[in-house]
Structure formats: C-alpha cells, structure tokens
Amino acid sequence: MNNKTNERPVFPFTSIVGQEEMKLSLILNVIDPKIGGVMIMGDRGTGKSTIVRALVDLLPPIDIVKNDPYNSDPYDPELMSDDVLEKLKNNKEILITQIKTPMIDLPLGATEDRVCGTIDIEKAISEGKKAFEPGLLAQANRGILYVDEVNLLDDHLVDVLLDSAASGWNTVEREGISICHPARFILIGSGNPEEGELRPQLLDRFGMHAQIKTVKEPNLRVKIVQQRELFERNPKEFKEKYQEEQDKLMEKIINARKNLKSITIKYDLLEKISQICSELNVDGLRGDMVTSRAAKALVAFEYRNEVTAKDIYTIITLCLRHRLRKDPLQTIDSGDLVLQTFKKIFNYN
Incomplete structure (x- = not known):
C-alpha cells in the first residue's frame, strides 16, 4: 500500500x-x-x-546514506557517523537515498x-x-x-x-x-x-x-476556526489550494540557505547590538551572536545582501527578551524594554 x-x-x-x-x-x-x-x-x-x-x-527532502541510523550526510564529513567515514576511507561504496x-x-x-x-x-x-x-x-x-x-x-x-x-x-x-x-x-x-x-x-x-497569545479579534478567531473545519472536511483539497504558496515559501527557504554566507553586517550595527545587550545586562555573548545571525537569516530570506537597522528591529525582541534578568518590580514587559533600548541606541522612531 x-x-x-x-x-x-x-x-x-x-x-x-x-x-x-x-x-x-x-x-x-x-x-x-x-x-x-x-x-x-x-x-x-x-x-x-x-x-x-x-x-x-x-x-525539502534530504540526502542520507542508506540504512544509516544517524541520517548521515553523504557529502559532509562533519555530519557523518564513524561507520560511514570508515567506509569512505576504505573506498567502499555507499548507497544514497532521500528522506x-x-x-x-x-x-x-x-x-x-x-x-x-x-x-x-x-x-x-x-x-x-x-x-x-x-x-x-x-x-x-x-x-x-x-x-x-x-x-x-x-x-x-x-x-x-x-x-x-x-x-x-x-x-x-x-x-x-x-x-x-x-x-x-x-x-x-x-x-x-x-x-x-x-x-x-x-x-x-x-x-x-x-x-x-490567544487571538482576541472575533473575526480572526472565526477565520481560524473556518480554516480548521475546511481542512478537516477535505485535507487534500485544502492542501492543494495552498500548494503554490507552499512551494514559493520552500523555494525562498532553500535560496536563503544558499545565500546566507554572502550576507554582510556593518561593524557599527554589530557595535550597537552589543551596546543594547550591555545596557540590558544580558549575561555572556550569546545574545549578541544570535541577534546578528537572526538578522542575517532575515536578510537572506528577503533576497537582500546587507543587514539594516530595520532588520535588527524586527528580530531583536525574539533574540533577547528571555535573556533579561527577571525583576519582580519591573512594570514593563521584557519585550517592550528591549525595543525601548533599541530605539534609544539606534535613535530609531
């Protein structure tokens, strides 16, 4: 079957x-x-x-070495199990399949x-x-x-x-x-x-x-419920309706992965990201690194080459809000605090 x-x-x-x-x-x-x-x-x-x-x-599907329990990549030694590396070293043939x-x-x-x-x-x-x-x-x-x-x-x-x-x-x-x-x-x-x-x-x-957050607007809630009902009534037909959009999004993701290495971010933007992390008392350097990586991924996704302040604004809350120290007396939401600090340092309105 x-x-x-x-x-x-x-x-x-x-x-x-x-x-x-x-x-x-x-x-x-x-x-x-x-x-x-x-x-x-x-x-x-x-x-x-x-x-x-x-x-x-x-x-997209991935190429793996057939019958390998670790989904080893047939082309990248970094993603191969010891058995596969051993076979390649001894010039043994490896079979490739897609999953x-x-x-x-x-x-x-x-x-x-x-x-x-x-x-x-x-x-x-x-x-x-x-x-x-x-x-x-x-x-x-x-x-x-x-x-x-x-x-x-x-x-x-x-x-x-x-x-x-x-x-x-x-x-x-x-x-x-x-x-x-x-x-x-x-x-x-x-x-x-x-x-x-x-x-x-x-x-x-x-x-x-x-x-x-639970959607509050009644019209959006109705739309979500209707979408679900349509999908459950006829999943195949519902999926076909969105197939073109799904294919476009998949293509954007594949392209972004390919172009990621060529994305640049200016030094002064990196400095400002670090300034924000420092002002918010974020421990370690993970926040700085994740923010610049996420900004680059966003630029690649949007078919552009260079990170702008707007890109950082889009993703910085997602990268930093959970790294702030919890202050029980704080009246402002941690996400709002991140954006406030961003606007001050970037002089951004």
Missing part, C-alpha cells in the same frame, strides 16, 4: 492565520540552525504543535537512555564490538527535535538536549566505553507559562523566544 495515503494530513504552513512571531522564528532557524532553536511560550490550544508540524512539511526532513517528538516521560542511546556492555565485552543502540538524538540528526511542555521536562534532560543542539554531537559514556555521533538538529521547545518558566540558565540557551 502506498505510504502517502497512510500519512496523517498536515495543516499547510502558509494557511496559518496570525502567530507571525512564531512563524518568523521557526523560518529563521530553518535557514540558519546555528541560531540555536526556539522556545515557544503560549496558552493551551493556540496551535503550537500544529505550526511546528506544518513547518516540517514545508522543508523527508525528520521531525522527532520527544515524549515527556523519556529516559536518558531513550534520548541518548545505550551501550550494550555485555555484547561489547563478549564480542569486542562497540554495541550501540541509537536513541532519539540519532534519529533527529539533520532534522527537528520537538519537545512539547519542555518546562515539565527534567532539568538534566533539558541540559543534555541543549548540549547536543549546541555542539552538534552526542556522546554516550558507560563503563569506560565511549560512543560519539553527529546530532545536529533544530531544537524547538514549547510550554505553557502557567506551568512555570524554565530555569534562566536553560532558557538563555535557546536562540529565540516566541510568545503566542
């Missing part, structure tokens, strides 16, 4: 009404995964999971073994081989790892995920045996503020922070 007919229909990304903040954050991370992922905070029932799944459906960009859902009750993989010590001792059972991080390599209710996940596991997302590698050590494999993925976490925030040191490790 054809696989396609079994697949669960996915809501088209371009048909989603509103939630511009979240959509932009996701697109920019897909263009440049080094931004460091997105933390999405919002009320229940605001379509967080729907938007993430819709994004994956939009991404959809993987999206792995991390279940809330997942154990560290399930996430990172396990080493079969008995087999390693009796057969002298490194017997490794890959986990979810292996499956997520070169794709997206989605953690719903990330604020309810064990802090230690969040740490493991963030370490792998930042380094692009997963290392499992047990009884003196160590296994390392590529685990380069875009980490997307979502949560409901009512269930508590993440610890500041974990929150800071997410590249961007998007807030989703």
Whole structure:
C-alpha cells in the first residue's frame, strides 16, 4: 500500500492565520540552525504543535546514506557517523537515498537512555564490538527535535538536549566505553507559562523566544476556526489550494540557505547590538551572536545582501527578551524594554 495515503494530513504552513512571531522564528532557524532553536511560550490550544508540524512539511527532502541510523550526510564529513567515514576511507561504496526532513517528538516521560542511546556492555565485552543502540538524538540528526511542555521536562534532560543542539554531537559514556555521533538538529521547545518558566540558565540557551497569545479579534478567531473545519472536511483539497504558496515559501527557504554566507553586517550595527545587550545586562555573548545571525537569516530570506537597522528591529525582541534578568518590580514587559533600548541606541522612531 502506498505510504502517502497512510500519512496523517498536515495543516499547510502558509494557511496559518496570525502567530507571525512564531512563524518568523521557526523560518529563521530553518535557514540558519546555528541560531540555536526556539522556545515557544503560549496558552493551551493556540496551535503550537500544529505550526511546528506544518513547518516540517514545508522543508525539502534530504540526502542520507542508506540504512544509516544517524541520517548521515553523504557529502559532509562533519555530519557523518564513524561507520560511514570508515567506509569512505576504505573506498567502499555507499548507497544514497532521500528522506523527508525528520521531525522527532520527544515524549515527556523519556529516559536518558531513550534520548541518548545505550551501550550494550555485555555484547561489547563478549564480542569486542562497540554495541550501540541509537536513541532519539540519532534519529533527529539533520532534522527537528520537538519537545512539547519542555518546562515539565527534567532539568538534566533539558541540559543534555541543549548540549547536543549546541555542539552538534552526542556522546554516550558507560563503563569506560565511549560512543560519539553527529546530532545536529533544530531544537524547538514549547510550554505553557502557567506551568512555570524554565530555569534562566536553560532558557538563555535557546536562540529565540516566541510568545503566542490567544487571538482576541472575533473575526480572526472565526477565520481560524473556518480554516480548521475546511481542512478537516477535505485535507487534500485544502492542501492543494495552498500548494503554490507552499512551494514559493520552500523555494525562498532553500535560496536563503544558499545565500546566507554572502550576507554582510556593518561593524557599527554589530557595535550597537552589543551596546543594547550591555545596557540590558544580558549575561555572556550569546545574545549578541544570535541577534546578528537572526538578522542575517532575515536578510537572506528577503533576497537582500546587507543587514539594516530595520532588520535588527524586527528580530531583536525574539533574540533577547528571555535573556533579561527577571525583576519582580519591573512594570514593563521584557519585550517592550528591549525595543525601548533599541530605539534609544539606534535613535530609531
């Protein structure tokens, strides 16, 4: 039976009404995964999971080495498992196949073994081989790892995920045996503020922070409900209606990825970004780096070559709001504070 007919229909990304903040954050991370992922905070029932799944459906397929558990890239040694590198070194032939960009859902009750993989010590001792059972991080390599209710996940596991997302590698050590494999993925976490925030040191490790609010305007709410009903009535027809827009967006993302390296940002803009971070008491340099990366990704997405003040204005709240120190006496929203500081330093109205 054809696989396609079994697949669960996915809501088209371009048909989603509103939630511009979240959509932009996701697109920019897909263009440049080094931004460091997105933390999405919002009320229940605001379509967080729907938007993430819709994004994956939009991404182009990837070439992988056939039967490799790590989705190894056949052309980039940085994204290859040791087995594939060994084969290439010995001039052995590797078979190439194409798959959809993987999206792995991390279940809330997942154990560290399930996430990172396990080493079969008995087999390693009796057969002298490194017997490794890959986990979810292996499956997520070169794709997206989605953690719903990330604020309810064990802090230690969040740490493991963030370490792998930042380094692009997963290392499992047990009884003196160590296994390392590529685990380069875009980490997307979502949560409901009512269930508590993440610890500041974990929150800071997410590249961007998007807030989703329940839509208040009645006409927009009606439109969202109608879109959903139309989709559920006839998913195939609904998807076909948006196919042209979906293809255009996919092409924009592919082009932006190609052009990313050629985007420039003037020194005085970088200096002003750092001034903003300094004035807002942002710890470390992650905020400065993410802001310039996100601005470049936006420029690439819009078919331009150079970052302007307006680009920085568009993305700076998403990059910095979660890095500000929490002040219980603060009367102003952290996002507004970031924009106020931006306007002052950039002399921008």
